[in-house]
Amino acid sequence: MTGTRLPTRPVTTSETSPGQRKKRRRFDLLPYVLVAPLAVFIVGLALVPAGFTVVESFFKVDTLDPPTRFIGLGNFRQIFLDPLLRTTVVNTLGYVVIGTALSTILGIAMAVTLQHRFAGRSLLIAILVLPWALPGVVEGIVWTGIWDANTGLFNSVLTSLHLIDHYQVFLGQNRWLTIFLIEIVQVWQITPLSALLVLAALQNIPGDLYESARLDGCSGFQAFRRITLPLARPGIAVAMVQAVIATLNVFDQPYVLNGAAPAGSSVMIQTYLVSFQNLNFGEGYALSLLVTATTLLMSLGVVKLVYRRVEY
Structure with a gap:
């Protein structure tokens, strides 16, 4: 019948095609992919040396008096x-x-x-x-x-x-x-x-x-x-x-x-x-x-x- 509109319902996630789900998943990962190089750079050049400094400050590290040994404070x-x-x-x-x-x-x-x-x-x-x-x-x-x-x-x-x-x-x-x-x-x-x-x-x-x-x-x-x-x-x-x-x-x-x-x-x-x-x-x-x-x-x-x- 002319002018009649069939009722519609929202399409659930389970009904989306595999291609659409794959595309959406790639888009969600994009920000993390872009931030990852900077995060690796910060961890490698800042956090790792900082942690190494904290640990080694409690050791006797002297090339003229080996070996390295724990001395506390x-x-x-x-x-x-x-x-x-x-x-x-x-x-x-x-x-x-x-x-x-x-x-x-x-x-x-x-x-x-x-x-x-x-x-x-x-x-x-x-x-x-x-x-x-x-x-x-x-x-x-x-x-x-x-x-x-x-x-x-x-x-x-x-x-x-x-x-x-x-x-x-x-x-x-x-x-x-x-x-x-x-x-x-x-x-x-x-x-x-x-x-x-x-x-x-x-x-x-x-x-x-x-x-x-x-x-x-x-x-x-x-x-x-x-x-x-x-x-x-x-x-x-x-x-x-x-x-x-x-x-x-x-x-x-x-x-x-x-x-x-x-x-x-x-x-x-x-x-x-x-x-x-x-x-x-x-x-x-x-x-x-x-x-x-x-x-x-x-x-x-x-x-x-x-x-x-x-x-x-």
Whole structure:
């Protein structure tokens, strides 16, 4: 009969053809196939070495004193009894405090400057990224020409301004001056990333908030304190975390500029010397494990103190 529609019912899975089921199964496996190479890469280069470090930190691994044997917490006890290590721990804390504070303050200032569009903004951002893109060793070599005691630019400028009457040695003489000057080099490297992270957070702040603040009579500083800083806290927190990680693991700049001298030595330099100069790999593993745990705890502390969820 014309116009009559037969009742229909949904087709169940059991009634689908084998070809359709096979096609659907392949589609479901596709995301896992795409993620598998990255997962293997992460497990092979991160998780396996991390697990190996945890296990070997409880063993005596010394090529000059074989065989490898279990000593429990012996490596950790030896670490805390080493006076040179205590010196490098204090030095590293100095790097962390100076580097995190300066890179965060400068990163916020740069991000606020770049928040609004102006002629040459894109070019300025590209130039800003260059120090972050350079390897730490290259930066150390570049800044050697600035801090050098014989032909350094810093000495030349100070003598030209008649602030000093002869060239001076700045690195290696005074402990805290050495740490500060070396950390300036690392700040030059990590500040661009901090600025970009904070800038990304600033780009999400609605412009209507600033317009309303101006209508209410808020000054530029008041708008910065009451709008910019609170709403940029997620980006600031991430910037501070990356600064903490970089400064806790600083190696290239102190080693290139000051070598293994105790005045500016860091924990990572001490780890390198223990492992590859003294060939005491067990103690090196233990020290690496402590640095990793400290980095994790300090990063979580920064997130807890600074990060706040922002909803617009």
